[in-house]
Amino acid sequence: MRKLFSSRAVVTIIIAFIVIVGLIAGSNWWAKRTNQPPFIQRFGNDLAGGVSRVISVPTTAIGRTANSIGNLLDTFEENQALKSKIDEFAQDKVRLQTVEEENASLKKQLKLEATLTDYKTVSAVTISRSPSTWQSQLVINKGLNSGLKKGMPVLAGAGIIGRISEVNTTNAKVALISDTSEDANRFAITIKGENGDVNGIVTSFNREKNQLIMGQVTSDNKIKSGDLVETSGLGGVIPSGLYVGKVASVSKDDYGLSKRINIEPAADLGNITTVVVAVSEIGAQ
Amino acid sequence: MAFWQLTRLRVVYPVVLVFLLFVDGSLMAGMGGIFTAFPWYILPTLTLGWLFYAVQFEVEPDVPLWLYVIVIGVLFDMYYTGIFGTYTLAFAVAVAVMKQCHKVLDERLLSGLSVFLIGLVSFLVVTYVAGFIIGIANVSLTTFFMFEVLPTVILNTVIVALCYYPTLSLFQFLR
Numbered sequence: 001m002r003k004l005f006s007s008r009a010v011v012t013i014i015i016a017f018i019v020i021v022g023l024i025a026g027s028n029w030w031a032k033r034t035n036q037p038p039f040i041q042r043f044g045n046d047l048a049g050g051v052s053r054v055i056s057v058p059t060t061a062i063g064r065t066a067n068s069i070g071n072l073l074d075t076f077e078e079n080q081a082l083k084s085k086i087d088e089f090a091q092d093k094v095r096l097q098t099v100e101e102e103n104a105s106l107k108k109q110l111k112l113e114a115t116l117t118d119y120k121t122v123s124a125v126t127i128s129r130s131p132s133t134w135q136s137q138l139v140i141n142k143g144l145n146s147g148l149k150k151g152m153p154v155l156a157g158a159g160i161i162g163r164i165s166e167v168n169t170t171n172a173k174v175a176l177i178s179d180t181s182e183d184a185n186r187f188a189i190t191i192k193g194e195n196g197d198v199n200g201i202v203t204s205f206n207r208e209k210n211q212l213i214m215g216q217v218t219s220d221n222k223i224k225s226g227d228l229v230e231t232s233g234l235g236g237v238i239p240s241g242l243y244v245g246k247v248a249s250v251s252k253d254d255y256g257l258s259k260r261i262n263i264e265p266a267a268d269l270g271n272i273t274t275v276v277v278a279v280s281e282i283g284a285q
Numbered sequence: 286m287a288f289w290q291l292t293r294l295r296v297v298y299p300v301v302l303v304f305l306l307f308v309d310g311s312l313m314a315g316m317g318g319i320f321t322a323f324p325w326y327i328l329p330t331l332t333l334g335w336l337f338y339a340v341q342f343e344v345e346p347d348v349p350l351w352l353y354v355i356v357i358g359v360l361f362d363m364y365y366t367g368i369f370g371t372y373t374l375a376f377a378v379a380v381a382v383m384k385q386c387h388k389v390l391d392e393r394l395l396s397g398l399s400v401f402l403i404g405l406v407s408f409l410v411v412t413y414v415a416g417f418i419i420g421i422a423n424v425s426l427t428t429f430f431m432f433e434v435l436p437t438v439i440l441n442t443v444i445v446a447l448c449y450y451p452t453l454s455l456f457q458f459l460r
Contacts (some may be wrong), residue, residue, distance in 0.1 A: 023370035056311040063315025091362040128310035130365035133412040271318035
């Protein structure tokens with residue numbers, strides 16, 4: 001029988017395997033430690049971002065058209081449901097404006113400069129999205145030049161979708177919350193329960209159910225499905241009060257000692273054409 | 286270089302390869318709503334399709350294929366994931382597997398498609414295993430095959446089949 005591999009080939013394969021595993025593990029470790037990629041990588045990414053920007057024009061247009069056609073089909077029912085909600089929102093908006101003004105004047109009296117709820121926003125357009133199994137990342141058209149930093153939260157539509165994972169000069173990458181790498185979704189959140197708030201962090205994302213998981217919760221405060229979840233602002237970089245989602249269910253962890261809270265994220269992670277990066281005024285200082 | 290040389294396969298091939306790398310990303314961003322509609326997770330892999338055509342239509346003496354495989358893998362890792370190695374390996378393994386299969390199977394369309402299919406599955410499996418190495422894999426193997434590999438294979442095989450004969454004529458014209 002003909003030998004499938006020569007001994008030289010086997011040695012080469014083994015060495016190649018070790019090198020590749022080392023490269024994957026090493027670059028992953030390096031990416032976590034540094035705030036910015038090395039100059040060559042940044043330069044390459046800026047160049048690639050430029051090409052991507054041109055190519056994304058027609059594909060984004062096609063995608064938008066497809067979405068518009070999809071939306072058109074259920075416009076009538078949606079319109080009726082939205083009309084009933086709109087009056088409610090107008091009232092809330094007026095109230096919010098009054099409260100904001102009051103809040104600003106009270107802060108002035110107390111001589112408070114910036115608190116956890118103060119943040120500026122930088123809006124950006126998605127130019128690409130990694131077509132990869134893991135590391136689901138977006139590439140957006142703002143970077144170091146617009147003052148973005150690694151770790152800043154990114155919002156789209158209804159709520160938070162992830163955080164900045166890499167900053168190049170003219171573009172940046174956003175790691176989505178659906179990604180389980182540690183940088184992507186470990187942010188401090190708070191749940192507005194009936195008898196008090198429950199604080200904790202997002203510990204993982206269940207891709208099979210499309211839910212965020214807040215694990216190791218030992219608080220006795222009652223939480224029920226439908227309770228609102230928002231960022232707590234603890235930790236500094238992420239401002240408080242960003243909408244994350246709603247509680248879907250509460251279960252015991254594997255050992256029965258603490259609670260595990262499953263959260264339905266508010267933002268749609270599929271269609272993300274424009275995003276808003278929230279720059280905390282305290283974290284940016 | 287005279288102008289007519291720009292229309293040679295060895296010039297056109299790498300340009301299209303890099304172009305398709307960015308098209309994959311743009312498609313994923315533009316059509317994300319359809320491709321990642323829960324529970325599905327479909328990846329456009331036009332780049333791998335273009336590499337398949339190179340294997341199937343035997344461009345090797347004109348085009349330094351392995352060099353391009355490595356370059357495109359490194360570019361992919363740098364631009365899309367920021368972690369080096371995963372996609373360089375995945376593209377290399379997929380091309381190696383497709384080359385081996387191409388030796389065994391004949392030149393017909395259906396045999397060609399099965400070569401691409403095997404290459405694409407190996408590509409996806411390598412990325413799945415790499416996810417385990419750095420501890421970011423959060424989907425069971427069954428879900429991965431049901432909701433990612435299966436629809437990805439269907440979509441991309443259809444695209445590759447549709448472009449098969451046009452690409453064949455293009456390669457013959459450029460050679």
